[in-house]
Amino acid sequence: MGETVPGNLVPEWADLDPNTLREPVKSIEDKWKLVPAFLRVKGLVKQHIDSFNYFINVDIKNIVKANSRVTSDVDPLFYVKYMDVRVSKPNIEEGMNIVKETAPHECRLRDITYSAPIMVDVEYMRGDHRIFRRDIPIGQFSF
Numbered sequence: 001m002g003e004t005v006p007g008n009l010v011p012e013w014a015d016l017d018p019n020t021l022r023e024p025v026k027s028i029e030d031k032w033k034l035v036p037a038f039l040r041v042k043g044l045v046k047q048h049i050d051s052f053n054y055f056i057n058v059d060i061k062n063i064v065k066a067n068s069r070v071t072s073d074v075d076p077l078f079y080v081k082y083m084d085v086r087v088s089k090p091n092i093e094e095g096m097n098i099v100k101e102t103a104p105h106e107c108r109l110r111d112i113t114y115s116a117p118i119m120v121d122v123e124y125m126r127g128d129h130r131i132f133r134r135d136i137p138i139g140q141f142s143f
Contacts, residue, residue, distance in 0.1 A: 056087050056141075064120070083121040083132075087141050090116040104143070115142040 025031050064085040072078040092102045092112060107114040118139045123132050 060087065060118075061085055078125050081123040083123055085118065085120045085138075088117045088119055090114055090143065113140075113142050115140040117141075 025034065061084075064082050067082070069079055069081045089101050090103075090107075091099050092107070092110075093099050102114070104114050117137045118141050119135045120138050121132070121134045122136055123130060125131070
């Protein structure tokens with residue numbers, strides 16, 4: 001394919017068969033030709049941000065959903081069921097039960113980890129009673 005002639009309003013790819021556009025790009029040379037177009041559309045970091053956001057909003061929920069119910073080996077009537085999981089906003093503890101949101105630059109200046117709590121909602125059995133609890137911390141997600 002040649003370059004588009006200046007003043008020509010028809011792009012050089014207009015005569016391509018749409019079915020061939022879905023085929024994998026085989027040669028490394030052709031793949032490198034796609035990089036400038038990809039960067040024009042996505043930018044340098046957009047794909048990383050999109051991937052990270054997908055992990056936080058979708059993949060973590062799928063991981064917990066796949067392992068949502070844990071049953072006791074000792075008492076099969078006792079179980080814990082993870083109902084929902086979420087990563088909260090990054091925060092730091094300032095003192096006794098004082099928590100505030102933070103930013104990466106503040107953590108760098110204070111030499112602390114930029115992280116956010118991972119919270120779950122759970123259902124479990126205590127005797128004959130089904131108990132629901134919200135916002136139980138199960139870990140920290142470091143950025």
